Amino acid sequence: MRGDKLDNVLPLSVVKEGKTVRIVKIIGGGGLVRRLYEIGLLPGVEVMIVRNSGFGPVIIRNNVSGTFCLGFGVAKKIIVEVVS
Amino acid sequence: MKTVAGYGLIIGITYISSTLIFLIENMSGTRLLIPQLLPEDGGMAFYFITVGSLYGYAYFKSREKIFETVLLVASIMSIAIMLVQLLNSTLNLMITLTSNAWIIATYNLSRIEIILGLLSIPLLLRIRRDIYE
């Protein structure tokens, strides 16, 4: 169980464009976590990756939050699993 | 769609050729064309290359959905530089109301970015209709 879950789980910063992912966990300081939660990016929520070059900021979107640009540092701290 | 893309491609090729001639002229120090048909400076040459590439890219992608938006960007940029130049000439004309100001004005009005900008207007209208309706 645990093992195959880990296979799917990866930081948002490495997910390819066009994929939809589900947020599993956000690592990091209270300020950042709180901010992300406030805009609706919290565990269990699905987002689509609109743009990601792999080493810069990432643009994501869903209906609840709208479209957001996350700095690379932030994207690295969001752990997600790929849904499709 | 193919005709729209083709029309754009022609405008794009004109932009690119104009820039190429500008570059050749600058490097060889010769004069090949009347200056109205060439970019004014290096910055404008870059602008032409960008718009030209966009038109080319749109043609290249004319089967995909993205084609419309590329064309939208290209035509808006074409028209934007035309508007800026028009405003520039108008202001200059208003300020230097001398006898040869009119000559300068006509000269400016026949500049290539103004012509290509005008030619891009129907494109923009067409694309807008497709996108918004």
Add this chain to the structure above:
Amino acid sequence: MSCHESRAGSTLKARQKAIKIGIIGNPNVGKSVLFNKLTKGKAWVGNWPGVTVEKKVGKLTLDGISFELVDLPGIYGLTAYSQDELIARKFLLEGKPEIVIQVTNAINLERNLYLTIQLLEMGFKLVIALNMADLAEKEGVKIDVDGLRRELRTPIIPTIAVKNFGLNQLIETIKEQLDKPAPFFKIDYGPEIEEAIEKIRRLIDSPIRRLGLKIDPRWLAIRLLEDDNDIVQRLRDMGFEDIVSEARHIRDELQAQLNESVEVLIIEKRYEYLLNLSRKYVRRKTAEKSLTDLTDGLDKVLTHPILGLMVFVSILYLLFKFSFDVASSLTEVIRVTFSQHIHDLVKNSLHPEFISSLFVDGVLNGVGTILIFIPNLLFLFIGISTLEDTGYMARVAFLSDRLMNRLGLSGRAMIPLLIGFGCNVPAVMSTRVLGSDRERRLSVFMIPFMSCSARLPIFLLLTLAFFRENQLIVILSMYFLGVFIAVLTALLFNNLFYRKQVAGYVMDMPPYLNPSIRNILAKSWERIRSFLMKAGTIILLMSVVIWVLSVTGPEGYIGPEALRDVELLSRSWIASFSRFLEPLFKPLNWDWRIIASLSFGFIAKEVVVSSLAVLYNVGVESLPTVLSDSLTPLAAYSLMTFALLYTPCMATVATMRNEVGLRYTLLMVLYQLLIAYTAAYLILSIGGMVI
């Protein structure tokens, strides 16, 4: 809760003071537009995510009742995490608005409702403007307004701010709300958390009542559970240390019991609540030709790694052409009218000479300096506002993010820096949009090294005199040197003050919209006005001061001829001051005339060339020849370096003072003088060894 009922009873007629209304909302929801429509355009702000850093106040009078509207920064929640949130919360807690209007974006209502919940929990009387109703409809978003209104017990008015739709109804609703009590609103946070909230509430309830504070005790209890630093500090300041530590204790216990962060759980509960609301009252069907699709399509091009960058550079070229080429003819008109017609008019109508010179050479010169900036600034602001209104600016930030991250900045800082090449003044002003103070200061420190268009004449003159063959290369080297020093500055200050922090940020990407011309013009005008009022006064003052220092000297009054006669000027304060500095600049081999003209350059860098002409007693045309007799090419290059790097004009300094405060401005001025001197000296001595 209880506190609000007592206020509600007062009748409209009895009110004397203006009724305070706060306008709040997420960034990019149309808050500025709505605010301006309601106040009939008496205050304007920008549109970048998080732009409204200053508090804007407007007036509105209805049936004899006057309202004071306060525009608050665009924020996502009320947790004091950023400067903006602190400002907004401070106002809500201390400004005591009677009613709060929350502007929401109907397209992503859920995200907006998070703030709604927090405002309701605070116990405010809320009126929700469901803005962008037109776009939501196009997107296929259907909202059951009545249902939501009932559930939240709060009036919700669909609006389209740009088309004035729904504004009358909004105003009517505000009036109706005045005499109603605040709604009762409560989220159930689950048994464990509720128990803790109740415990803390009981602790603070009676002290708050005793002090007669109009704060909802339940809200305070929740904030304490969320470990809100600001609230904790406030309570401590009021002498409630014991309550704070007791609340901490309760929180720690709860945390141990739940085995998870309490604040995170609380936010999750709120989202659970509002997602539930959304399931009940928001319907989405995929629209045929939606704004999102268009935005995505455009983003494919405009954030494309190659095409996107090309478009960006091209747009930049167009922006500069628009604001410097096109505006230059207007600048010329102002200059000519000013330096000839008005000067002569004033000169001939005012007597004695002392007075007329004070007006012409002091006051009018100052006014002229200010006015000369106006066309460029106006056009630049129009261009920038257009780019902002379309939503493109956020994409520029995206494109330049990686580059700027190396300097400890986020992509958003790119725009101010680029504007700096045109003029440092609007560049400094546009740093307002940046998220953190750290980022703002860092970019304000970098901007003066961006060689603005006013420095070009100095370079042109000196290269004409000394580097006729390699003019372009030498001038370009100046621009690069400026950028290089700016980069070093950023790295240095980031290391020194901020221990290499990198900007971790989250930025809203608004959809692409057609810009509204009215909005653009109004925004640009607001920015111009702000420049006139703030920087303008300082420029005027300094011009007069420098005039006084030129026409008087240690021996007393010299007379206005000093401004045109080098013999007389050499007896002025300016000359004695420059002579006094001469030993300091001995290593650079400058005589007092160069020092004096660089001091004049502090008014505006454009003045350096013309004052050199006065001081060398020749016309500007023959200045290159004269200069090439008295300086070596190397000395000229070092002079150019100094002119590039030393303190920018006083308009920039005045603007800097407004944006980052006096302390940082002084630090910056000193730093720049030091850098300029060192660089000029190094070039002279190292160059001397090489040649």
